[in-house]
Amino acid sequence: MRSNTLDKAVYGTAVGGVDLFMTANVIEVNNLEHSYGDLKAVDNISFTVQEGEIFSFLGPNGAGKSTVINILTTLRKIQKGKAKVNGYDVAKESKYVRKSIGIVFQMMCLDFEMTVCENLEYHGKIYSMPKEERRKRINELLKLTELESKRNTLAKDLSGGMKRRLELARGLMTKPAVLFLDEPTIGFDIQTRMRMWEYLREIKREGTTIFMTTHYMEEADQLSDRISIIDHGKIIVTGSALELKNKLGKDLLYLETSDNKVAAEVLRTIESVTAVNDDAKSLRIMLGVDVTHILPKIMDSIRQKGIEITTVNIKKPSMDDVFVHYTGHDLREGETQEKHEEGETVEALK
Amino acid sequence: MNFAFRAIYWREMVKFFRFKSVLFSSLIQPVMWLAFFGLAMSKSFDKLTSLLPSTPGVPNVDYLSYMGAGIIAMDVLFSSLFGGTNLLFDKKFSLLKETIASPISRVNIVLGVGLSGVTKSFIQTAIIVVFGGLIGMNFFEGYTPVQTLVSVVGIFLLVGIFTLGFLFLSGAIAITVEQPEGMQSILTLLSMPLFFISNALYPVDAFPEVLKFLSMFNPLTLLANGVRYFALGTNFSVMGDHYVYTTADIGMSFLGLIFFALATLSIILWRFNKVDI
Numbered sequence: 001m002r003s004n005t006l007d008k009a010v011y012g013t014a015v016g017g018v019d020l021f022m023t024a025n026v027i028e029v030n031n032l033e034h035s036y037g038d039l040k041a042v043d044n045i046s047f048t049v050q051e052g053e054i055f056s057f058l059g060p061n062g063a064g065k066s067t068v069i070n071i072l073t074t075l076r077k078i079q080k081g082k083a084k085v086n087g088y089d090v091a092k093e094s095k096y097v098r099k100s101i102g103i104v105f106q107m108m109c110l111d112f113e114m115t116v117c118e119n120l121e122y123h124g125k126i127y128s129m130p131k132e133e134r135r136k137r138i139n140e141l142l143k144l145t146e147l148e149s150k151r152n153t154l155a156k157d158l159s160g161g162m163k164r165r166l167e168l169a170r171g172l173m174t175k176p177a178v179l180f181l182d183e184p185t186i187g188f189d190i191q192t193r194m195r196m197w198e199y200l201r202e203i204k205r206e207g208t209t210i211f212m213t214t215h216y217m218e219e220a221d222q223l224s225d226r227i228s229i230i231d232h233g234k235i236i237v238t239g240s241a242l243e244l245k246n247k248l249g250k251d252l253l254y255l256e257t258s259d260n261k262v263a264a265e266v267l268r269t270i271e272s273v274t275a276v277n278d279d280a281k282s283l284r285i286m287l288g289v290d291v292t293h294i295l296p297k298i299m300d301s302i303r304q305k306g307i308e309i310t311t312v313n314i315k316k317p318s319m320d321d322v323f324v325h326y327t328g329h330d331l332r333e334g335e336t337q338e339k340h341e342e343g344e345t346v347e348a349l350k
Numbered sequence: 351m352n353f354a355f356r357a358i359y360w361r362e363m364v365k366f367f368r369f370k371s372v373l374f375s376s377l378i379q380p381v382m383w384l385a386f387f388g389l390a391m392s393k394s395f396d397k398l399t400s401l402l403p404s405t406p407g408v409p410n411v412d413y414l415s416y417m418g419a420g421i422i423a424m425d426v427l428f429s430s431l432f433g434g435t436n437l438l439f440d441k442k443f444s445l446l447k448e449t450i451a452s453p454i455s456r457v458n459i460v461l462g463v464g465l466s467g468v469t470k471s472f473i474q475t476a477i478i479v480v481f482g483g484l485i486g487m488n489f490f491e492g493y494t495p496v497q498t499l500v501s502v503v504g505i506f507l508l509v510g511i512f513t514l515g516f517l518f519l520s521g522a523i524a525i526t527v528e529q530p531e532g533m534q535s536i537l538t539l540l541s542m543p544l545f546f547i548s549n550a551l552y553p554v555d556a557f558p559e560v561l562k563f564l565s566m567f568n569p570l571t572l573l574a575n576g577v578r579y580f581a582l583g584t585n586f587s588v589m590g591d592h593y594v595y596t597t598a599d600i601g602m603s604f605l606g607l608i609f610f611a612l613a614t615l616s617i618i619l620w621r622f623n624k625v626d627i
Contacts, residue, residue, distance in 0.1 A: 076626075095453050098451060098452060098453040099453050103448075105444060105448075107444045109444040109445055109447055109448055110445075111445055113365055114361070118364060122360070122361050123452075125354070126354060126357045126358070126448075126449060126452045126453075128352070128453075128454075
């Protein structure tokens with residue numbers, strides 16, 4: 001199932017967004033722009049999310065991910081551009097958009113003084129779900145998120161992971177066409193995070209389309225059918241994790257030499273070396289072919305120039321590498337912008 | 351017709367009965383006012399005013415019964431003025447986000463919060479009337495059962511409209527300010543003149559003209575007058591002052607409070623449409 005959708009997604013992108021498989025676009029965004037004062041948080045973004053896929057926005061804090069989610073979930077008024085969710089215009093048919101979606105906000109937002117069941121009950125009620133349907137759905141979701149034994153526990157007495165699962169259950173309460181997840185595993189340890197991924201895969205298997213934002217590489221990599229790398233309010237590149245990694249070549253080779261500058265020159269003349277980066281302590285070399293065939297040749301050419309090779313490191317391209325390749329900086333560098341974004345939220349509250 | 355306001359109402363009531371300390375203090379507060387302040391004040395007032403000649407042929411009302419109406423007005427004022435604080439905390443803890451992002455309309459949110467406040471006010475009013483009766487507050491004296499029933503309904507109607515008015519105002523402040531401290535100081539600032547420039551606890555006849563004039567438009571005065579009309583009758587004397595309530599007076603109480611509630615309703619809806627989370 002997963003590989004199927006992956007192929008489909010790859011196809012979809014290959015032919016420029018034209019959908020050969022007749023799946024509907026659950027989200028359509030065209031030329032979206034959004035500014036806070038002089039700061040352009042979202043800069044001319046266009047993308048589509050297809051039915052049944054998990055689509056991720058991967059980028060550092062402050063890249064504009066949350067702004068896009070807030071616009072698509074009608075929490076923030078659209079300034080420029082067009083956006084449709086489940087076929088409804090975000091600006092003109094916000095009520096129908098709201099009925100079509102479920103949201104898990106970045107910040108924990110549960111009523112701690114109410115029980116697990118009451119939190120879900122309240123959500124069903126504000127969406128005007130009939131009583132019998134609420135009861136049935138609550139049972140289903142408690143089972144899915146393994147919170148059955150916590151049914152009558154106050155939300156404040158749950159562990160962090162359980163709270164997040166309750167929020168997930170709440171987001172699914174109305175069987176939404178799209179589930180929005182804003183940094184679903186932010187601040188969790190890796191075990192909790194991986195467990196959360198399992199739940200999200202299960203939800204996807206049940207046919208729910210998921211749009212999520214994350215700044216965790218492995219999260220985007222593990223879960224998404226397609227990923228958009230977003231930086232400074234712009235989409236840099238979109239594709240499946242596999243596609244994005246393949247664009248970086250088959251293997252990545254890291255070399256430390258006695259003279260990186262000269263070694264880089266030599267490497268650039270070798271066929272099947274697609275790119276050489278000599279900014280860091282070790283040379284990062286992208287290879288178009290399997291490293292095992294070309295490594296002897298590379299080492300010989302460098303040694304012939306009298307340069308000594310001190311370290312060799314080989315790895316498969318990861319999402320980290322993809323990110324660095326496309327944005328020109330490490331994701332972690334972007335985290336200095338976090339404060340900035342917090343400032344924005346405070347601004348918005350006023 | 352959309353009944354989604356019931357969801358908001360339900361949540362408010364679940365939490366009202368869950369926080370035992372809040373529940374207990376809100377129930378015990380009116381009793382304390384009556385038992386301590388009421389009894390103490392009425393003893394001294396009655397001692398001072400017993401020498402004043404009462405209007406002949408008009409039933410004389412003791413101070414405790416006069417003040418009882420004011421205690422209802424005051425108790426309901428405080429609980430509804432601070433009732434909006436829930437919204438502030440909902441906003442602060444991002445809980446409001448869930449509600450705002452749902453298809454429920456703003457009117458329904460406001461209505462749900464308002465009706466839960468009205469329920470709480472009704473409970474408090476009932477406590478004051480019943481407990482007051484036990485300690486000598488003479489409401490509905492000489493009334494037939496039907497008259498008593500009509501009066502009770504009248505009082506609850508006024509209390510309900512009054513509560514909505516102040517709860518909407520309080521809610522509007524709550525979703526506008528950022529900090530609970532800010533809310534606290536605004537409310538204290540508001541409650542002071544409301545409370546003292548009214549006839550809740552004492553007659554306004556001896557007030558300076560300006561304050562007397564202002565007190566006429568004070569919702570607290572409108573409510574206290576209305577409650578007295580229903581509880582004490584249309585013609586009585588208290589502390590040497592002769593009170594006559596006409597149909598126009600009670601009409602003024604109703605219309606004034608309805609106008610007040612509608613005005614604050616439009617303020618809270620306006621603030622709600624501005625809220626950005």
